[in-house]
Amino acid sequence: MKGARLDMPRWGMVIDLDKCTACQACVVACQVENNVAFMGPSEAQRGRAIFWMKLAAFPEGKFPESKVRFMPMPCMHCDDPPCAKVCPVDATNITPDGIVRQIFSRCIGCRYCTTACPYTRRYFNWYKPEWPGESSMALNPDVSVRPKGVVEKCTLCHHRLQNAREKAISEKRPLAPGEYIPACVESCPPKAMYFGDLDDPNSEVAQLSRSSRAFRLLEELGTKPKVIYLREGERSGVNRS
Amino acid sequence: MKLDRRRFLFLSGGVATGAATGRLSLKAIGAFNEALAPEMGAFPGDEKFADSICRMCPGGCGVRVRTVGDRPVKIDGNPLYPVNRSGVCPRGQALLQWLYHPDRVMRPQIRNGEKGWESVSWDKALQLMAAKLDKVSSAKQKRVVAVSGRGAGLTRKLFARFLHASGANMLFSLPTGMETSEHALQLMAGRTNGGSERMAYDLENSSCVLNFGCDLLEGWGTPAHTLRVFGQWRDTNRAKRTTLIHFDSKLSISAARADQWVPTRPGTLGTAALGIAFVLLSENLYDGEFVDDNVFGFNDWTDTAGRSHVGFRTLVREEYRLSRVSELTGIPPATLVKIAREFAAGRGAVAIGPTQSPGQPGKLSDAMAIHSLNALVGNIGARGGVALVPTDGWELPADARGTEVTLSSSMEALETSLAGSPEVLILDQAESLLDLLSAAQREKLRQIPFVVTITTLQDSTTSYATLILPDCTSLESWVDGQAPTAYPHEVLSISEPVIAPRGESKPFGDTLLSLAKIMGGSITAALPWKDLPEVLQASSRRVAQNKRGYLFGTEVDEHWQRLLERGGWWTSDWTSEEQFWTGIKENGGWWDPVSWAAEPQRSFPTPSGRFELYSHRLEEWLRQQGKGAFSGTVRDWDRQVLPHSDEVLVSADSERFPLLLHPSDQLPFFGNNGQEIAYLQQISSLYGGMEWQRWVELSPEDSHERGIESGDLVWVESAVGKVRRVALVVEGSTPGTVIAPRTGNPTTGRWAVHGEQRLADILVPVLDPVLKTRSSMATYVNIYKA
Structure with missing residues (x-):
């Protein structure tokens, strides 16, 4: 029922690929915000670095018609998430407001979910995270550090929602639009990322999601992703949402 | 259990x-x-937000720092800071990994023969340095060479004044890459007497951008500002989408994200620009009014001695016919025609370039050819165009003795100084210098008896050092900021320390003031201030007297201020110097958001009073260099002065070295530093697998021919040397050209890969025939399996 929407938003993200500069500020912002462990040379070269948000680059075509397409990829926060279905311990599930969360402490490291995710947006901690020297001083106290042997992924900066909600409750008011946004969206220098309530027809994300440029990744699988991309615009055309 | x-x-x-x-x-x-699972620790303190300025690159964006219990835990853009307005690039996001880097230098250290590094007290370190400088200056020889990789600002000015006072030594700053284009514009649009102007683009309002080889999205200008502008070009709230056309031989991120990538043969960017000029002239698409009234050297002309000269129009129509341009550049004529028509279609079109990066300042002739396009469409000084604007950075209050600061950004002069066996070398945040020097030149650095390095991290300069003085990040000290390269407005900013310096590190500005006190006499008199805030307050007085501009405010404020100014109103945000000082500290800065005019500039400080396609200053310069004296025909002479295209690629044995190598710059390591930071290393490899390494990108065609696959170790050999790299085959990249990042893994610190040769070791520099600047734009190489 639409009326219930006011109490329960459905959080979603829109990424305008036309405005994306492939700068990866979102990637680093996410890692800093969420205490994602970094890897030294040997582990990184084995592909074990963890990216809750990852910039995928797809070179295509032959010279001189060649092109590279870029796509920032967080967890798609599917409305029908395949990962949650296979988790034997309910360490990953979908909240009523649509966030596919990951409860690190409950995870037993079976990695069924990493196999099930068609977007490969889940990472397994092969190592105990190391924070050499003073580097642990920069850890965000709002986010727990994951031990070796658990799976992690984008939580849409769920802790930010909790903080914002607590603040709103303590001030006896509803959560205002824009009060909760994930770190990646906040950081984006060309402002190519939007975040908000997809169920609020007046929200920017809801409007952009209805754009003729909008598409979702692997929609045919029926996962119903809540990360919506806008494909590139037309040269010297009129800017169109 | x-x-x-x-x-x-x-x-x-x-x-x-x-x-x-x-x-x-x-x-x-x-x-x-x-x-x-362990309980989450109790919340360790109050959450606060403090503003600061990012100094990960010389751009200096405004940042907002989230601190919890007085520990910075997150960096984001400061929405009030006009340059970046809330976004920061990945470099800025990684600022905390720099602050808390495990290889931070925490106290002064001195090299003690075989024993290695020994920590010393600040007193001892400064005494030692002062004694050394005293000794050298009393010998009355200019045996001190100082290099600063720091961006423009008060600390660099303090350093320059200190060097001047302590023995008339010169400070070298590392090039930004904009110098050649700026020089070209100064030759053509003139510079005021004694004034110092910088080149700026009003890109935010450009409608069509022809980019000749600039890596716009890989760190050009001030990254966060350029990235923000790119987003605005394609913002759905703006009616018309800005067209971006990229000319370059390599398929970079900037090329891929442009509306059109025009593959252009290396070394022919200026030729391509003149090809566009040819179409503008032959189809009569240029701004006739501006050209007729305000441009000199367009039509054929006769000088005071009665000699007739060839004009730009004649030269281009005769020598840059489309068929010839197409043959030289590899661009189909139809493409040039289509682009030229789009370029001339409306107001606000701008041409930028040639390649503007510290290692590749480009050719003067190319830069003049590109600026001639800007003149043809009448956008010099106009909205969306290019102009010379006053450089109004923070100024040190005048020295009582009237000594002026000497600062040079000439790599050639620096190399000459280094070759002259200096006694003392001071490297101030100058890690990127090492990527601009050849192996032989770097070896020479090791022979200098006393090398001081001012650094925050153990970086590659520390391996050359005798004495290390630990510097601070911008979060630990007072910082001043100013309008960065290419930014269209005047900006002066300031911020207080967010936290105390880590360990015993100390802001270099304070180190200089302490050193000046120890050295006494005229040096103390030249730098009389107690600390950095005192310097800043003294400098702010001059700005306070400027009856214009505003303290930083929101974007809404900015629009309102512009509206008021259009109506002829200006309301002062301050009434006294003290009020200005308090205001600028609270708001974070002052700026003058003046709108660029819709009409082009009409008067120019040149000998002719017009924009000069035939530059009298260049003519004079060429004569001084003994190039003139009319040895050839008048036409030959005119060709040298007018925008033209010089072939300057160093040719090589095409059998032995069939591939053309381009050094590339990457946003994470923009300015050739940041390699020590893990989060930046992890995003350095776009296609994955090359993190913490140095690699070379080949086309499928070239790699197939050589039996090379991605991941193979290969030798990259040029006429001057060879280096080992990991091969990466990139689908769709240009056959015949290979791309190698200028930098890669760190060479010192805990994640160092030792013995890695630098790309500079194989680059054959190209000398600009006029400016004599060195550019390593492309080098012929061969690649084979190692």
Whole structure:
């Protein structure tokens, strides 16, 4: 029922690929915000670095018609998430407001979910995270550090929602639009990322999601992703949402 | 027995296997697991937000720092800071990894023969340095060479004044890459007497951008500003989408994200620009009014001695016919025609370039050819165009003795100084210098008896040092900021320290003031201030007297201020110097958001009073260099002065070296530093697998021919040397050209890969025939399996 929407938003993200500069500020912002462990040379070269948000680059075509397409990829926060279905311990599930969360402490490291995710947006901690020297001083106290042997992924900066909600409750008011946004969206220098309530027809994300440029990744699988991309615009055309 | 998480999982393994289908018992394990997890620590303190300025690159964006219990835990853009307005690039996001880097230099250190590094007190370190400088200056020889990789600002000015006072030594700053284009514009549009102007683009309002080889999205200008402008070009709230056309031989991120990538043969960017000019002239698409009234050297002309000269129009129509341009550049004529028509279609079109990066300042002739396009469409000084604007950075209050600061950004002069066996070398945040020097030149650095390095991290300069003075990040000190390269407005900003310096590190500005005090006499008199805030306050007085501009405000404020100014109003945000000082500290800065005019500039400080396609200053310069004296025909002479295209690629044995190598710059390591930061290393490899390494990108065609696959170790050999790299085959990249990042893994610190040769070791520099600047734009190489 639409009326219930006011109490329960459905959080979603829109990424305008036309405005994306492939700068990866979102990637680093996410890692800093969420205490994602970094890897030294040997582990990184084995592909074990963890990216809750990852910039995928797809070179295509032959010279001189060649092109590279870029796509920032967080967890798609599917409305029908395949990962949650296979988790034997309910360490990953979908909240009523649509966030596919990951409860690190409950995870037993079976990695069924990493196999099930068609977007490969889940990472397994092969190592105990190391924070050499003073580097642990920069850890965000709002986010727990994951031990070796658990799976992690984008939580849409769920802790930010909790903080914002607590603040709103303590001030006896509803959560205002824009009060909760994930770190990646906040950081984006060309402002190519939007975040908000997809169920609020007046929200920017809801409007952009209805754009003729909008598409979702692997929609045919029926996962119903809540990360919506806008494909590139037309040269010297009129800017169109 | 202590039951920890691992032990528990091990014990429960049997249960889990037995109950693979029994979700219930697995859930019970999960729940138990959850119960065993350590409690999250209590919230360690209050959350606060403080503003600062990022100094990861010379751009200096405004940042907002989230601190919890006085520890900075997150960096984001400051929405009030006009340059970046809330976004920061990945470099800025990684600022905390720099602040808390495990290889931070925490106290002064001195090299003690075989014993290695020894920590010393600040007193001892400064005494030692002062004694050394005293000794050298009393010998009355200019045996001190100082290099600063720091961006423009008060600290660099303090350093320059200190060097001047302590023996008339010169400070070298590392090039930004904009110098050649700026020089070209100064020759053509003139510079005021004694004034210092910088080149700026009003890109935010450009409608069509022809980019000749600039890596716009890989760190050009000020990254966060350029990235923000790119987003605005394609913002759905703006009616018309800005067209971006990229000319370059390599398929970079900037090329891929442009509306059109025009593959252009290396070394022919100026020729391509003149090809566009040819179309503008032959189809009569240029701004006739501006050209007729305000441009000199367009038509054929006769000088005072009665000699007739060839004009730009004649030269281009005769020598840059489309067929010839197409043959030289590899661009189809139809493409040039289409682009030229689009370029001339409306107001606000701008041409930028040639390649503007510290290692590749480009050719003067190319830069003049590109600026001639800007003149043809009448956008010099106009909205969306290019102009010379006053450089109004923070100024040190005048020295009582009237000594002026000497600063040079000439790499050639620096190399000459280094070759002259200096006694003392001071490297101030100058890691990127090492990527601009050849192996032989770097070896020479090791022979300098006393090398001081001012650095925050153990970086490649520390391996050359005798004395290390630990510097601070911008979060630990007072910082001043100013309008960065290419930014269209005047900006002066300031911020207080967010936290105390780590360990015993000290802001270099304070180190200089302490040193000046120790050295006494005229040096103390030249730098009389107690500390950095005192310097800043003294400098702010001059700005306070400027009756214009505003303290930083929101974007809404900015629009309102512009509206007021259009109506002829200006309301002062301050009434006294003290009020200005308090205001600028609170708001973070002052700026003058003046709108660029819709009409082009009409008067120019050149000998002719017009924009000069035939530059009298260049003519004079060429004569002084002995190039003139009309040795050839007048036409030959005119060709040298007018925008033209010089072939300057160093040719090589095409049998031995069939491939053309381009050094590339990457946003994470913009300005050739930041390699020590793990989060930046992790995003350095776009196609994955090359993190913490140095690699070379080949086309599928070239790699197939050589039996090379991605991941193979290969030798990259040029006429001057060879280096080992990891091969990366990139689909769709240009056959015949290879791309190698200028930098890569760190060479010092805990993640160092030792013995890695630098790309500079194989680059054959190209000398600009006029400016004599060195550019390493492309080098012929061969690649084979190692």
